[in-house]
Amino acid sequence: MEAKTVLSLEQALALPYATQRFVHLGWRVIRIESTVGGGDPNRYIGSDKGIKDLHSYFIAPNIGKEAITINLKIEEGQELLRKVIKELKVDIFLCNTLPMRYKQLGIDFETLKEANPELIWCGISALGPDYPDIAGYDPALQAMLGCMHLTGEPDRDPMLCGIPVVDLKAGDEAFSQVLLALLEQKDLSPTLSKGEGEGNGKEIFISMAQCFTSWLITALPELAFNPEETGRFTRSGNEHRSFIPCNCYSTKDGYVYLAIGNDIQWEKLTKIKGFEHTAKPERKTNAGRNIDKENIYEDIRQGTKLYTNSEFIKVCVENNLAVAPVNTIPEVANLEFVKKNMLKTKLPLGKTVELFTAPINTDFLMQRDMNLELAPRLGEHNDSIFKEIGLSSEEIEKLKEEGII
Numbered sequence: 001m002e003a004k005t006v007l008s009l010e011q012a013l014a015l016p017y018a019t020q021r022f023v024h025l026g027w028r029v030i031r032i033e034s035t036v037g038g039g040d041p042n043r044y045i046g047s048d049k050g051i052k053d054l055h056s057y058f059i060a061p062n063i064g065k066e067a068i069t070i071n072l073k074i075e076e077g078q079e080l081l082r083k084v085i086k087e088l089k090v091d092i093f094l095c096n097t098l099p100m101r102y103k104q105l106g107i108d109f110e111t112l113k114e115a116n117p118e119l120i121w122c123g124i125s126a127l128g129p130d131y132p133d134i135a136g137y138d139p140a141l142q143a144m145l146g147c148m149h150l151t152g153e154p155d156r157d158p159m160l161c162g163i164p165v166v167d168l169k170a171g172d173e174a175f176s177q178v179l180l181a182l183l184e185q186k187d188l189s190p191t192l193s194k195g196e197g198e199g200n201g202k203e204i205f206i207s208m209a210q211c212f213t214s215w216l217i218t219a220l221p222e223l224a225f226n227p228e229e230t231g232r233f234t235r236s237g238n239e240h241r242s243f244i245p246c247n248c249y250s251t252k253d254g255y256v257y258l259a260i261g262n263d264i265q266w267e268k269l270t271k272i273k274g275f276e277h278t279a280k281p282e283r284k285t286n287a288g289r290n291i292d293k294e295n296i297y298e299d300i301r302q303g304t305k306l307y308t309n310s311e312f313i314k315v316c317v318e319n320n321l322a323v324a325p326v327n328t329i330p331e332v333a334n335l336e337f338v339k340k341n342m343l344k345t346k347l348p349l350g351k352t353v354e355l356f357t358a359p360i361n362t363d364f365l366m367q368r369d370m371n372l373e374l375a376p377r378l379g380e381h382n383d384s385i386f387k388e389i390g391l392s393s394e395e396i397e398k399l400k401e402e403g404i405i
Contacts, residue, residue, distance in 0.1 A: 001182065003027050004091040007084065009072075009107060011040040013164060014124050014136065014208065015096035016061040017171035018178075022092075023064035023372065026364030030088075030385065031062065031376070032081070035071040035403060039378040050348040051377065059375045060355045063345045067376035068385050069405050076404045078106030080386075085115035087389035092178055096124040099132035109203040119201040120181045124170050128207035136208045138164040145212050150219065152235045159235075169215060170208040177204050218242075244289040245296045248326060249304040251312055255326035256304065258316065262286070268319045275303040344371045379405065 126136030
């Protein structure tokens, strides 16, 4: 698929993460921010990297992008937005604004498709357009959608997941749905006569709530299968709710996670030195182990304490058992298969840093040795982009004076 031009009215994380995926394809991504209030609040979150509006939390999901500012609260700003879409031949427009503001800001599909009838339009919001005034904050949605209720120890408070899973799931879904829309557009084009393709755009609504609850595929169905067993829908710590014994255990020098997925694997575990005491006739099946799981966990902990992490992992690998160390984030960063896939950028003071892994190593990323330009400053590309759409230096200065950009 040829490279596209993406224009995104974005802030926070869900949408910047989605458009970061387009950057990895080598597509042009231009982010729009407000002319007031300092733009995206995430610019000022995290450690200071030498420039006021480029703090650490903002940099990673925004590398490789361009940035402009437009005041969309006034008609002149909305006209400028449509001109940008038309003159740059923007293929995709995205936003993560409250749906109630789509028409107010002139960013709704019906308005913007006047500038490009082929426009793919995608909006991310908390619950979709049926709930236009509900804001989409990841922690609150984790609470609302059962994620917190399922996370943590059974006898402790509910907990957030360690990463913003609702934001990231919604971002990935926006990315995939836009690609699907482009493929549908491409498939349709050969069947159309010249001129018939006008109006072949698409409007896509991404509900963060619907995206995340699609991940409850191991929880929600239990309401139908076992409606009386409400105890199944609660926190289970590190154990698996169905396969016993999958859990985290301490060793001489750390923690490991051991996942026993079937009866054959259980039998192998009971034959490892130091684990012979775990073997009992009533534990031969998963159903039997489920009844006695708390005692089994304690028996396994007695065994793992005889080993260091590396010793226990070695013996498990020899027996084809699924085991892994509980790594810290610095340890994850040093894993060979992580380190070689890290995206990199150069910070304002000149230091090149590794940020996070690309989901897929595209040809574009490989050609650039996984290096992308530093995240843009607020309105950094105002002059270059507005000149690109035909405005003179004098006209751009006037836009600045009038608070339009």
